[in-house]
Amino acid sequence: MTDFTPRQKEIMETAMKLIAEKGIQKCTIKNVSKRIGISEPAIYRHFESKMDILLGILSCFKQSTKATSDRIRSSKSTAIEQINSIFFGHVHQFTADPTIAAVIFSEEIFQNDNRLSEKVFSIMKLSQDTLRVLIEKGQKKEEIRSDIPKEQLALILMGALRLMVKKWRLSGFSFDLEKEGADLWNSIEKILKGG
Amino acid sequence: MTDFTPRQKEIMETAMKLIAEKGIQKCTIKNVSKRIGISEPAIYRHFESKMDILLGILSCFKQSTKATSDRIRSSKSTAIEQINSIFFGHVHQFTADPTIAAVIFSEEIFQNDNRLSEKVFSIMKLSQDTLRVLIEKGQKKEEIRSDIPKEQLALILMGALRLMVKKWRLSGFSFDLEKEGADLWNSIEKILKGG
Amino acid sequence: MTDFTPRQKEIMETAMKLIAEKGIQKCTIKNVSKRIGISEPAIYRHFESKMDILLGILSCFKQSTKATSDRIRSSKSTAIEQINSIFFGHVHQFTADPTIAAVIFSEEIFQNDNRLSEKVFSIMKLSQDTLRVLIEKGQKKEEIRSDIPKEQLALILMGALRLMVKKWRLSGFSFDLEKEGADLWNSIEKILKGG
């Protein structure tokens, strides 16, 4: 993240944009370089290979996911508030940069290479673990119902968020994610509390 | 579906398997023909283009989704039972043929072409509409809680199912989907009923 | 050799010609295909990779070297006559197809890949072994002097042949290899006999 040069960041962002707009199959070195306005070989001054660009993107995600997770975990809010932070943290992030939504929840994009799919898998695990820990805490403090196992509450929460974001994306960002997200949260909260 | 020749079905299934195993980028005419054991040009006896193979796959899905939807809708069960049928219909289908799971919930795979992504979108809409109608019916008959809008209950149900299936897939089918699905359903049912 | 299609032989011969004329650095798929009059991808119908073309060339050499060696060894001539056959076998081969001379004695051309250089090394060993065996036989029968070890006689014979051929090549085939070869043989024979 911080150890990337401006050009490297530009390349990674451009690659992400292409993936978001047209899919990975259109995310070629040629298209990336054309969009930036440099020649194809120029890319190789900044990344050793195309793989390294994709790994760089995933590394950024992992780092920011970890940072967010750590920040929220160490806050002194209630479990519900912390889960709320995670939920809206994602929503805000996607609103601010919709291209992220296209990449972060589309694990199959990186399926064709083991190094990529392992990294993707580890990012997924990371955010699920965070959520599970928070739900467990909420259940112990009786903020969150205990008649549904924490793994399933996590699945339900993340599943709904992911599907909402996917619909938003596939619809061409045709609705207000913040608003829809707020509505969804109300329902989720109700479910978590067991109302 | 019925209007496809055996060879055409073989080609579509092989294409799906390749997507499931190694991602769309490895789903090439060469790889499909090699796996079937015929030459590349032979594929073109059965499909006009690669695009037609993918469209064929999606058409099959659409048709089977519609058939399932119609069958369930016309049954005389309670709404909850009908939703249960949809839920486990998917789970059984994926258990029977895991490759389907890799394609049906991975809409981004078909992002690179408009005809494909539109078809994908319409399939998604179809199954969501079915679900929404059933939930609405359930809500009217007071089988299903009404304090959470039907769209969000649908989102929560499908989101959880999708995420469970995705995890199953990314983990290399390392857990028993039927069992995990049954557990998830219990929680979902509880939520739907508003317990 | 016999298990190569005409097109494969054409490709290998063209590659050899390019190496002979301009060095391996100019032996590119583009140049080979251009000279044959087909497109670059067409090459890949006949060879899986460029490496396979070069390996094919070396395999042909190995096979023909082995065949020649076997044929001569099993003849009932004197050792000197057999060595003479090897010597002039090479000379005739180069006269008939000068491109072979450019490849067969230029082991460093294939230095950049282990599979190639190992094959090259094995071919070199093969022909040296043959020669050593014949010299040994000649020494036992007292056709050939024994005061110089067979390894060194082999080295001297092959070294002189190689250097003569190299000069012929580097001079642009400016002299008559057959004639020069005959003269060299007279001297070599004298040395072998210990006159």
Next chain:
Amino acid sequence: MTDFTPRQKEIMETAMKLIAEKGIQKCTIKNVSKRIGISEPAIYRHFESKMDILLGILSCFKQSTKATSDRIRSSKSTAIEQINSIFFGHVHQFTADPTIAAVIFSEEIFQNDNRLSEKVFSIMKLSQDTLRVLIEKGQKKEEIRSDIPKEQLALILMGALRLMVKKWRLSGFSFDLEKEGADLWNSIEKILKGG
């Protein structure tokens, strides 16, 4: 030689090492600069082009070949002793710096450019002429047999030396060149004297 700066010498030596280890195809500006630990453009402070590096290498050889030749010719030893000096001069040089062996006897490496191949040819001629003159002198003084023409004796001597060195190189310097060289010389001397 003396008119090259230390940096220039370092570049030429590094280029030679790359050629010796991995072949010319791996002798790129990038690899040379990486091994020295400077940037690629830095090379161009010291040489106008890659060609100039290779020409520089060959110039050094030519100069040192000429110097050796002059020194030996002007010595007052017998012809055989002088030829011995040339022979072991090479052997010692290769033992001291095996990379030289990979370049000096591999004329085909420089085949792809006329300026290079002409220079290579002129070096080859130079050392052969020297040898021929010494043999001629030896023949006149009846130190060396006269029943074999001087050109062929030169060919035999140099051919054997070259082939021995090539084997040494291709075998990964697996034997003691000095020892093997001494043995070969004994045989060569015998041959020269006509024993």
Next chain:
DNA sequence: GATGAATGAGTTTTCATTCAT
């Protein structure tokens, strides 16, 4: 002296597709 950034031309290779047979 040296470097970071860039590039035109070229490398090997793959892709979907066509065509004669």
Next chain:
DNA sequence: AATGAATGAAAACTCATTCAT
């Protein structure tokens, strides 16, 4: 219904070289 041979376009990547700093 199938194949062998071919191809234009494009993929990722490398090369020698230049230029502003």
